Amino acid sequence: MEMLSKVATLPFRRTLEEFDFAFQPSVKERQLRELAGCAFIERKENIIFLGPPGVGKSHLAVALALEALRRRHKVKFTTAAALVSSLAEAERIGTLNRRLAIFTAPALLIVDEIGCLPLDAHQVNLLFQVVSRRYEHGSIILTSNKSYAEWAEVFSGDAVIAAAILDRLLHHSTTIAIKGESYRLKDKKRAGLIEGRERKD
């Protein structure tokens, strides 16, 4: 268990119990409890959390990763940026296949923060290799602050590869679109320091 946790490289520890479902009504507690059973991993299905900053996408991804670890699944957490830079570095020194295995072998791969930084054509290609190798072989949990329609833009404007990646990801998947206020900013908003999201739109 300790070994599995170490290999998973989770950035922090947040559980489902720590998630305030009342604050984020667009997230259904029953659905998350069901996913926490990890049947999606047995079925090699994906989960995609979409939504603006601070709404709990990474928190929920980590909470599900902890449930998977509790059930002795092999898990690996990475961000999209770290994933492509790790693969590009391995490619440069001629160890791409070995490095790819780190991201394709675990039963559950979490790719956090798709869309935070744009990817160039080569980086998109590396991401595609991971998604296509995992397709129907292992689950991915992905988080993004961009809607699917905006992914082509993130993927260096390449609508063809964006479609190819989305097609594989979405074939067996659950999308959880989170709407609402940032949890990070809730106290500041309450204090009137910054405007609420709905007033900006």
Ligand SMILES: Nc1ncnc2c1ncn2[C@@H]1O[C@H](COP(=O)(O)OP(=O)(O)OP(=O)(O)O)[C@@H](O)[C@H]1O
């Ligand atoms: N409903 C919630 N209940 C309790 N804590 C929450 C909730 N939503 C978010 N948080 C906490 O707020 C912080 C921000 O959440 P998180 O990192 O999951 O946001 P995110 O959606 O991944 O944002 P970003 O797109 O900026 O990465 C974390 O510390 C998280 O634990």
Ligand SMILES: [Mg+2]
């Ligand atoms: Mg996040």
